[in-house]
Structure formats: C-alpha cells, structure tokens
Amino acid sequence: MRRMDDLAPLFQDIAFNERFRGYDVAEVDAYIDRVARAAALVQGRIAELQRRAEAAEAHATGSSGADPVETGEESLTKMLLLAQRTADAAIDEAQAEAAEIRRQADDHASLVVAEAETDRRRMLAEAEAAVEESVRTERERVVAEVAELERYRAFLTDDIAMLEQHLEQARDALGASAAALQHLLDDPEQFRLPTMPATSGVVAPADVGTPKEMVAEPVVIEAVGSSDPAPEPAPESEITQAIDVVTIADEAVSDGAAETALVDEEPEAAVDPPLESAPQPN
Known part of the structure; x- marks a missing residue:
C-alpha cells in the first residue's frame, strides 16, 4: 500500500514554459490532470482507511481486549483525518493555482491582444501617412510639371x-515691292534718262589754271532698246516670286546707277582742251 509521502512529488518542482508570451495551454492542462x-489517489486512500477503520471497529466489538482495539x-x-486534510489542502492548492494560472493567462492574453491592436493601429496610421505623403508629393510634382508646360505653351x-x-x-512688304516692280516692268519708259542738253562751248579764261589730268573720253549713252519687259518665270510660291521680283529690282537699280554715273562723267569729256595748247598773251 502506497504511503502519503508518495503524493509529495506531484505538488513540487512545478514549472511551465512560456510560448507566445503566455503559458503553454497543453502543459497547464497536463498539470491539472496530474x-x-x-486527488483521486488521496480519495482512494481515504476510502481504504475508512474500510480499515470499520473493519477494526468490527473486530474490536467482537473481541474481548479493549485497550489494543482502542489504540488501533x-x-x-x-491517519484518516490527516489524509483528509492533506487531500483537501492539495485539492484547494491545485484549484487555486489553476485559477491563478488561468487568470494570469487571461490577463496576458488580453495584454497581448491590446498590444497587437495598438501595433496594428500604429502600423495602419504610418501606412496611411506614408500613402498620403506619397500622393501629396506626386501631386505637387505633377502640378509643377503642368505649370511648367503651361509656361512653355504661353x-x-x-x-x-x-x-x-x-x-x-x-x-505685305513683298507684295508692295512686287507691285512697284511690276509697275516698272509694265512701263519701261521710266527707266529711260532724259537727253543730254547741249553745252555753250565757252573757252575758259587764260588765267584760270586747270590741273594737268587726263581728260576722260566722251561716252555715248545708248537708250534702252526694247520696251517689252522680259517674261517672268513661273513662281513656285509667293515667297519665290517676291524674291525674283526683288532681284529684278536690284538689277534695274544697278543699271540705273551705272547710267547715271556715265551721264555725270559726260560733261567732263565735253570740256575744252587744256589751256596749255592755247596761245599765251603777250
């Protein structure tokens, strides 16, 4: 028959490992089962002691010696009272320890859930803030690009x-020039110079010295032979036609300037010979 001391190891050196910030549920259940x-073993011991007590009482009633029976x-x-007290204390202690473990587990679970909820809210707030910042930055960049494009478009x-x-x-300027040149081409007489007037033929006085320079030969000015304007080439575009008209005008102006220069030189050619060939007065 087992002794009461065999129950002591069941209530000593009890330790629970923590998992996920709390006690392992399986270990707690195993301890409760132990x-x-x-408790069941203690109850069995108590029942056995009760049976032994009843047997001893019955045996004492049938025997004649009262002192040994009373002693037993x-x-x-x-022994029965001690076992009952031990069992009650073990049961109460186990129940209290189980209740404390359950309470601590519930408190720890609530704390873990609260911390997880706090972390979730913090992470969600950080993610929302990051998204808002990214959207704001992108919006500012797009607005700046649109403003820059609007400025370029302006x-x-x-x-x-x-x-x-x-x-x-x-x-308009080319049109006016083309009209003027066309008018000149339609009326070529405007390019003709007036006829050279006749000079007086007077001889310079003897006391008037003339530089000994070579006198230019007279140049005969020929009038423009034809009055018909040259045919214009077919213009490829308005600008090409205007350029052609300006070119013709430049050539006409150059020809007119050359004829004017010849006319300006003709009076010098008509001047009498130098005074060196004239007879000197006495």
Missing part, C-alpha cells in the same frame, strides 16, 4: 503670334 489524479482505532482515525503661343505678325508684315 492534480486530479493525485485512534491511530486509524488520526511662350510658344507668343512666339507663334510674333512670327505670324512678322510673316504678315513681310508678305
């Missing part, structure tokens, strides 16, 4: 308007 088995009965009664619009105005002015 306590339950210990008292011993069994003490510059290009101003440039286009300025170029269109310049083109219109150039077109």
Whole structure:
C-alpha cells in the first residue's frame, strides 16, 4: 500500500514554459490532470482507511481486549483525518493555482491582444501617412510639371503670334515691292534718262589754271532698246516670286546707277582742251 509521502512529488518542482508570451495551454492542462489524479489517489486512500477503520471497529466489538482495539482505532482515525486534510489542502492548492494560472493567462492574453491592436493601429496610421505623403508629393510634382508646360505653351503661343505678325508684315512688304516692280516692268519708259542738253562751248579764261589730268573720253549713252519687259518665270510660291521680283529690282537699280554715273562723267569729256595748247598773251 502506497504511503502519503508518495503524493509529495506531484505538488513540487512545478514549472511551465512560456510560448507566445503566455503559458503553454497543453502543459497547464497536463498539470491539472496530474492534480486530479493525485486527488483521486488521496480519495482512494481515504476510502481504504475508512474500510480499515470499520473493519477494526468490527473486530474490536467482537473481541474481548479493549485497550489494543482502542489504540488501533485512534491511530486509524488520526491517519484518516490527516489524509483528509492533506487531500483537501492539495485539492484547494491545485484549484487555486489553476485559477491563478488561468487568470494570469487571461490577463496576458488580453495584454497581448491590446498590444497587437495598438501595433496594428500604429502600423495602419504610418501606412496611411506614408500613402498620403506619397500622393501629396506626386501631386505637387505633377502640378509643377503642368505649370511648367503651361509656361512653355504661353511662350510658344507668343512666339507663334510674333512670327505670324512678322510673316504678315513681310508678305505685305513683298507684295508692295512686287507691285512697284511690276509697275516698272509694265512701263519701261521710266527707266529711260532724259537727253543730254547741249553745252555753250565757252573757252575758259587764260588765267584760270586747270590741273594737268587726263581728260576722260566722251561716252555715248545708248537708250534702252526694247520696251517689252522680259517674261517672268513661273513662281513656285509667293515667297519665290517676291524674291525674283526683288532681284529684278536690284538689277534695274544697278543699271540705273551705272547710267547715271556715265551721264555725270559726260560733261567732263565735253570740256575744252587744256589751256596749255592755247596761245599765251603777250
């Protein structure tokens, strides 16, 4: 028959490992099962002691010697009371320890859940703040790019308007030049110079010295032979035609300037010979 001291190891050196910030549920359940088995064992011991006490009492009733029976009965009664107290204390201690473990586990679980909820809210707030910051930065970048493109478009619009105005002015100027040149080509008599007037033929006085320079030979000015304007080439565009007209005008102006220079030189050719060939007065 087992002794009461065999129950002591069941209630000593109890340790639980922590897992996920709490006690292992399986170990707690195993410990409760051990306590339950210990309580059942104590109850069995108590029942056995009760049976022994009843047997001893019955045996004492049938026997004649009262002193040994009374001594054995008292011993069994003490053992029974001690076992009952030990069992009650073990059960109460196991229940209290189990309740404390369950309470601590619940508190720890609540703390873990609260911390997890706090972490979740913090991470969610950080993620939302990061998304808002990214959206704000991207919006500012897009707005800046749009503003820059709007500024470039304004510059290009101003440039286009300025170029269109310049083109219109150039077109008007070329049109006016073309009209003037066409008028000159339609009336070539405007290119003719007036006839040279006759000189008086007077001889310079003897006391007027003339530089000994070579006198230019007289140049005969020929009038423009034909009055019909040269045929114009077929213009490829308005600008090409205007350029051709300006070229013809430049040539006409150059020819007119050359004829004017010849006319200016002709009076010098008509001057009488130098005074060196004239007779000297006495």
